[in-house]
Amino acid sequence: MLALEEARTRILAALEPTPAETVALAEGWGRVLARPVLARLTQPPADVSAMDGYALRAADGVAGARLAVIGSSPAGHPFAGEVGTGQAVRIFTGGFVPPGADAILVQEDAEEADGIVTVKEAVQPGRWIRRRGLDFAAGETLLPAGRRLTARDVGLAAAGNNPWLTVHRRPRIGILATGDEIALPGDPIPAGGIVSSNAHALAALVRAGGGEPIILPIAPDDRDAIAAAAGAARACDMLVTSGGASVGEHDLVQKALGPEGFALDFWKIAMRPGKPLIWGRLGRTPVLGLPGNPVSAMVCAVQFLVPALAVLSGLPAAPPATMLVRTGAPLAANDKRFDHLRASLSTDRDGHPVATPYPVQDSSMLATLARAEALILRAPHAPALPEGAEVEAIPLGQFGI
Amino acid sequence: MLALEEARTRILAALEPTPAETVALAEGWGRVLARPVLARLTQPPADVSAMDGYALRAADGVAGARLAVIGSSPAGHPFAGEVGTGQAVRIFTGGFVPPGADAILVQEDAEEADGIVTVKEAVQPGRWIRRRGLDFAAGETLLPAGRRLTARDVGLAAAGNNPWLTVHRRPRIGILATGDEIALPGDPIPAGGIVSSNAHALAALVRAGGGEPIILPIAPDDRDAIAAAAGAARACDMLVTSGGASVGEHDLVQKALGPEGFALDFWKIAMRPGKPLIWGRLGRTPVLGLPGNPVSAMVCAVQFLVPALAVLSGLPAAPPATMLVRTGAPLAANDKRFDHLRASLSTDRDGHPVATPYPVQDSSMLATLARAEALILRAPHAPALPEGAEVEAIPLGQFGI
Structure with missing residues (x-):
């Protein structure tokens, strides 16, 4: 069984950013x-005033001076002339400082009447002038x-x-849910079956990560059906399957894709939930095979698919963002599998974030996963910790995951 | 001048969530x-197995027992019969526990040959059975x-x-940039003018907050043009203007909207950057008038527009999310205006987040704002603080803002 970090490193190293496309500025967000x-x-394209007031020669800006107001320089309407001795130009924030002027008399230090402004407080040369290029230069x-x-x-x-x-380009991610037992919401449910939740949860996660999901029709547990559905992978930047990844007799994804040219890299990770995970390549298309269990699938998606989407999108290879939290309950020593405790978040008296694991961590409980606000990370063989100890956690909700 | 928190409270109290609409599950994310x-x-719809193995009667599951395997119960294909004494049914994770069985013999504790399974380790009644409704009930x-x-x-x-x-419904936000001096990117720039950045930055922020932006044509500094453009506000859940909000002679938004029935609530806030801010109502449509300065406009948008979008979207009224950080530089005592220091984020040796304010905080520097990863919040009259002291900050980038 592969260590989680090594699995992620191998996945991310195999990926390349999608090619470029041109979009309108208005479509650029995200x-x-x-x-x-x-x-x-x-x-700014020229020296501009940082305040409303008067542009003048610094030498004229002494307390008590009276200057002739010869025009105005609002933002967008530069004054056409020059400021001479004994003169001032009314100026507004963002207005160009007219030639000749080298100081700003701010409004509250000025008094204007009959075209004459009186200086009430001496100016400082250059003060309240934003220099050309202060923000950026061509x-x-x-x-x-x-x-x-x-x-x-x-x-x-x-x-x-x-x-x-x-x-x-937004990474196009094909999503293939497999299994005889699953049906789409609202469709007839086969006897003993359940409603498929992985495909739409993964599609939402792909959207959250800036990708474009393509939900393929559900493939029954049948080699030909899976192989045919996976043909759609050729148009995708990555194929994500769910189900059929564990060791049982009914795990067909590997067998079905093999004859189609699937090259396996690895398929078991020392993590919980989510041990069975397929990683390989079908022709040129990377394939990530997630477990069928919805909680396992989502935790694996957070650890592997979200970072993979980042790399495909052109961002650096990195693990999911974590935060330091205090544990709201004592934590048992961990075994050899990297564990992800579903936890709620709160704030202690000092304003520090606290993550409290739910008492039952059964991997079949999707409602608990949805309610969770963070995953407390427990490395293999992590020692027991008392309540209040600092641990690392992946925050979930704030990223829409 | 109104305190920032009071201004936000008044804004949020005046808003109502948009009406409901029906969307497909696949469109539900966010x-x-x-x-x-x-x-x-x-x-689960019935008791199911949590492991691959054999379903049997607990009484039969003693070490050394040999049981006849009478069928199988994979996920999605329940076994039709009943498990009698001396019998077992092969079962897989998620498979229904057949009638008669009340225990699971896990695979690694079993040995099967010629239709007979040998129990190598005694079973516990009920262990590895997930009860009907464990996740949720109809x-x-x-x-x-x-x-x-x-x-x-x-x-x-x-x-x-x-x-x-x-x-x-996604809140529809009309965005009206005003000013003779501004032009859209790529359009001819008037003499002394600048390229308009607020409309598209605000539109992106509206998208980040789950709203639907409608960018109205730029209105020149002319009462009739502004009044006409604002007519589009009737189809919006909120109108956001930028520019024309300060006290200068060239501030027309209030004057232009007055004759159209604009009812002002307040228009000055004790904050930096961003003092001039209009809040009122044009007919039934709330109007948020942001300053024309791009840095001021974005900081006001973070403090007022993002929470307003949340309330319009049906979320509770709340200030923007903050985090506790350590300041990476000493902070001067604050004056009477609530301040927002543009800061970079890093992590100290102990893994704690550190926010370091940029040395120059000039409100005309959009490049510095874009580079910033957090806004350090400084309440009015906040005392000076040494480097390393804990302060509150609004993280920016991770929300796409």
Whole structure:
């Protein structure tokens, strides 16, 4: 059985980012840049005022001075002339500082009447002037390739005058649920069967990770059906199967895909829940075979599929983000399998996050998994810990997972 | 000037969730439930095995016993008969425990040859049997109204046999950027003008918050143009303007909307960046007027628009999520305005998050805002703090903001 970290490293090392595509700036949010975004202009384009007030010569800005107001320079409407000795120009935040002026008299230190402004408080040369290029200069890299764009990034790309962005195509992930016993919600349920939850949960997780899910029709436990359904994998950046990954006689995914050219890398991981996990390649398409058990499938997806989506999207290879929490209950010593305790999150008196594992951790309890706000991570052979000890946990809900 | 918390409370109190709509389960991810999701079946539907092995009568399961294997019960294919004395049924994880059987002999404790299974380790009655309804029972509430659906929730709703969900309609947010000086990226830039970044940054933020942005054409600094553009607000759940919110002569939003029936609630907040902020109502449509400065606009959007989107979406009224961090630099005492220091995030030797404010906090520096990973919150009159002190911060990037 492979260690969890080694399995993840092997999975991520086998993946490449999707090719680039051009999208409109307005579609850029959440996408990963395939090329850097450069500034196509200098911002601010000239020295501008940081305040409402008057632009003047610093030498004129002594207390008691009276200056002739010869015009105004609001944002977007630069004053056409020059400021001479004894003169001032009304200016507003973002307005260009007119030639000749080298100081700003802020509004509350000024008094204007009949076209004359009186200086009530001496100015400081350069104070309240934002220099040309303070924010960025033309040609500068505003956003590097490989960055997932936030709302602020979209604003910065806009400010740099970029109507288009070059991003990685959303990874297309084929999702194939297998099993005679499963039916889609609302469809007739076979005797002894259950409603399929993995395909749609995984599709939602793919969306959460910025991918484009393609839900393939459910394949019954039949080699030909699975092989045929997997043919759809050729159009995908990755095929994710669920079910048929354990050792029982009814585990067909490996057998069905073998004759189609499936090359297995590994298929067992020292983790709980989720021991059986297939990783390999069908032609050029990577294949991740998740367990059929919904809780195991989702925990494996958090540990392997979410990071895989990141790499396919053009982000660096990395484990899922974790946070330090205090355990809300004593933890038993762990055995040889990496464990994931479903836990609720709360905050202690000092404002620190506390993760409390649910008392029953049965891997068939999907309702408990859905309610969970974090997975407490327990490395193989981790020692017993008292309540309040610091542990690492993967927060779930805040990422939509 | 209003305190930030009071302003947010007034904004959120004035909002109502959008009405409900029906969406397919596959479209449910990230949506907020308007009605609870109920279990339409019991899971598991019968007692099932938690392991691969043999179902038998506990009384027969003593070490050395030899039992006749009379059939099998894989998941999805229940055994039709009954298990009698001296008999066993091959069973797989998720398979129904056949009538008569009340114990599971796990595979590694069994040896099968010629239709006879030999018990190598005595069984315990009921062990490895998952009882009917362990996960959930028909009629039970699986997911409450008002919950934003995670990928796991989508799986749980599916497992409960729900092909449809009743969710709040995505809030439609009209976005109106105003100003003579601004142009869209790629469009000709007027002399002295700048490229508009607010509309697209705010639209991305609306998407990040689960809303549907409608970017209205830029309105020049002209009462009639602003009033006409704002007419589009009638089809929106909220109108967000940017620009024209401060006290200068060129601040037209209030004047332009007044004759259209705009009712102002307040328009100045003791915060930095972002003092000028309009809150009111145009007919039935709430109006949030953000400052024109891009950094101020985004910080105000984080503090007011993101929580407003949550309430419009059907979530509880709440401030943005914060985290406790250690400050990576000494912090000066704060004045009377609630401050938001743009900061980078790192991790100290003990694994604790550290937020380090950028040395220059000028509100015109959009590149610094985009680079920031958190906003350190400094309440009015907060005392000076040494490096390493604990402070509250709003994490930005991880929510796509």
